[in-house]
Amino acid sequence: MTTWSIVWRLGATVMALVILTCGQFLNTNDFFPLGSLTQYATAKDLNGTVNATCIEAQFPGEDEPRRLGFNTDTVGIERGDIESQLDRVIANPELLQTMADSFERLHPDEPKPEQMILCRTVTQLENGRSVGEPEHKILATWEVK
């Protein structure tokens, strides 16, 4: 290899390593593919709670809202994507409209939902074991247009 060939390769390697390292310490995924490796990195308390976000839809003529699969095949987006921007969705519940629209497009034979409900199930842990029934919380609702 020519000297230049070696220099740019080593330079690029060092630069990528610096960005990746900064990504960790700044705790940001923004530099993808050289972002922070945060998956499952947060410590969880053995006496804390386990939260899982859920999505429900109220359909016309049904007594209770129905739990929908939180995935791209059902509402056009994965649970993890919404959980990563949960504050934004709660502050702007109109974003639930886009999930209702996706549901409608992906399920042309099903009725159109009247209301979208972003919810959370909360399971209490005690010494790492779940106790009692999971609690159901409503995070945001949106009347579908």
Place this chain on the structure above:
Amino acid sequence: MSSSTTAEAEIGNPIIAWFTPQISLARVAVFRVIVYIFVIIDVLTISADVIPHGWTPDLYQPLWLARFLHIPPVSVLGAQVLLAAIIVFALMAAAGVLQRISGWMVAITFGLWMFYTQGYGYVAHDHMALVIAVVVLPTVGVARFRDVGTTSAKAGWALRVVQISVVLTYFYSVVMKWIASGNITHWANGAVIIWALMRRGAEWSKPFLEMPGLLIAGQWATLVFEFLSPIVLFLKGKWLYGAVIFFMLFHLMTYIALGIHFLPTVICWAAFLPLEKLIPKRFAATR
């Protein structure tokens, strides 16, 4: 390429030599087939959410590079065209047709696809090594199966970079656990696996929720081998094969228990292996 060996030998710097080892060009030819075929599988299955993302433009959260390049949210038609382009270019690259051009086209189109799969909130870190592999492979230039006996430092650098990305995927995840939890023992003695099992565990794995002590031991073991992963860069022979098999088994276990397959990283472990040995003799001998 072999003539350039002397230039490097003259430099004689062991660090440069480590980053740019002379390896068989045919190893890259085989690695390419694996990577580009996997890219097609990836865009059709693991990262297939780009097309549905076309329906949810309001949820677009572009990453830094996507913002810098002013990449707009994807449309459904745009995603379908992009998918077709990736498949065509990846097939060409895997078959070794117009190697440089097809390789760079995969890097561009697959890179764009990655911005659209990761740019809607959740950023998965199992794709780091694969994206880097796709970017560095075209820098090797032409590599064919028959080049078993031809060595190249360009090929050596490309695979070394992939190897480093693979081990840093584990090593930096320990660093991140340390940063995110303040005290690494809180993570190891905590309820992360319990949390993961409750949220996405398979039915058969639920009884393990009654054994938090075992799961905590599993967390400590994970920390230790993730922290030690860079050692694999310096292993050879049986020890190297053993380490690769160990990591494969780890991913198999997390897949069976949690549905987390980590395949994009798993595939890149191939960069550690003497892949040129897979080439049948009659191909290798044709010159």
